[in-house]
Amino acid sequence: MRVRPDQPESTIYDRQHFRGPRPVDAEPSNDALLLGFSFDGDAPPEPPRYLVKHLLPAEGVAILGGQSGAGKTFTAVDLAACLGTGEPFFGRRVVERVGTLILAAEGAGTLAGRIEAARKTKAEGKPLPIAWMGAVPNLADVEEVKTLLPKIRAVDAQMRESFGVRLGLIVIDTLAAAFALKDENDAAEAQQALRHMRMLGEPLGALVLPVHHYGKTEDTGLRGSSAYRGGADAVLSVLADRKQVTGEVGARSLNLAKTRHGEEGPIAGFSLRFIQLGVDEDGEPFGACVIDAALDQPPPSLIRQPPKDSLPIVALRGAFDEVLVTHGREVKVRGDGETVRAVTVDEIRDEFRRRYATGEEEDEKVRARVRQALKRALDACPKHGFRTAAWNGEEWLWRA
Template structure:
């Protein structure tokens, strides 16, 4: 396969026309299926066939965490007492693969040579907004399945910025094309798609760019440093669509010696110790915020995205954003009133600004 990176020129209309297969399924009535258990790749953390984002600032160890999850799934080893469903993983290292190889070797040494034959790495970005690239990912999926004999359970895109093709992260149109492409990958492969993403200027306000991304997610995690001087991270869930949100936990990293170079110097890499503990940071991410429906979350995220990018934040513009996302806005005034009453937003006539609530607990 040709792994060269080509320029992307696509429109949302072209992506909406992707040939995604739609199968007629049986109707269900009443509460049928209420006792059906949700399936997970990592139980309680990473649902199967879901769209997930893990965001945080540079240096927050988010890529270390994503790769640690990948290695545990590929090897079938449980992660911090969470059961893991073994399978193949495709890790797209869009920012280059040299550092990733050292991290993988450190993981192997730390876990006493655990088998990672099910872990496939790609050292160049892919661009879901381009359907030719979606088909390329499906080709990789088929190659991996043929080589390992395992279904691909997880596809990681690290990072969104490198797999975005130079488009505008703040554009709902461009983000919509990226989301649609990820959905196509998810549907065509049956894998969970995990996007590693950078946070905005205010880490507590969520991932960078258009609010249409968090609105489309099944699961969203925030990763931050546990204190400025510690080699540790805090993992906090800000959205878990169909299950209970896990409590925030801190995870320490340790240095692992992987080899000695030609000058006789040690070469080391960090590796996560998957044993959670309470965060030591007094400003651990809040999660006990009011329960919102999907339209409340999308409204709040529209205001947040506009604020972070210094765009106008008005009652009418947020309403237009929700309409563009496909929401029926006839009850928009009521939605806005709820968030203002709860202190999540502040309204002064036509102008809207952010309130005190920094993370939503969405429910859709």
């Protein structure tokens, strides 16, 4: 290797065996280079630490997500009550009794009633180690987070003194209300929000549980960036069948959508039960709801729902029932087969069109679309309890 006379010794590289440039006599020790690496056999595996066994980790960030009106905050309050009493949460063992702080960026006015209802049903009316805060600062601002930390430590100290438990859960309700994010879909902002949440929980070894909305449908999962799900240690989903027009909600269930340990999937269905807390000035009862978990029934998400009929089948079924009353007659299939009560396809065309193209003015495009829809419905008849056949110049339709 040629060396220039003016070349400093520190820049002389040993290129033997094509190992690339490396300062001569400047290589750190092997132990220093391997700092931070782990090798199989260095230490035995340790079991994961849980707040709720096989459900929620003892610390980190878990997300409680779900549709609007499904019961997310009721679920969070029920979790806080179970952690405060040590009673199982949805049948899962509470590993450690801890206190809960709820940062209620929205809905703070409803918490007193909801917590009192939970106290009546789970703690025999005794105070629970639950605190809440309504005036939540902008948690997207790191300085605001730092200002909040000593207040959280004070809540922890008060819970140890008053209840003999540490502060182990910090609920943020909701993520969108507590973090003034410019764009929920921005991955960098999502990752920053997750870092700030860990800042809140790590000094106390507490789990941080933000409540977050789902997208327009449950299939879209957590609203916004996929970084929320990717960065969380666990995701609990509160699902329900909700009719957007009427506001009716049913088939509520709690599901484990993500965990770093164990198996994901449905946990249990639940309903909301009203607990009366008093009467108002008009003598009418007021109160709040609590969670009633249906542990003895399969979760709604495991119950296979029958597929919904397509619009052409719905129109065909309605048209058949309507026309059968006025035009139905007893005929023999193909002239000499079994006797059935049937109508001709021509007899149901007008009624099918009325039901399929409701409110549309008839033109050639609509007529062509109706003809194609009727053809698809007739082709699918055998799968929906109907039979068709042609004889004597007519196409007949009857129920199997």
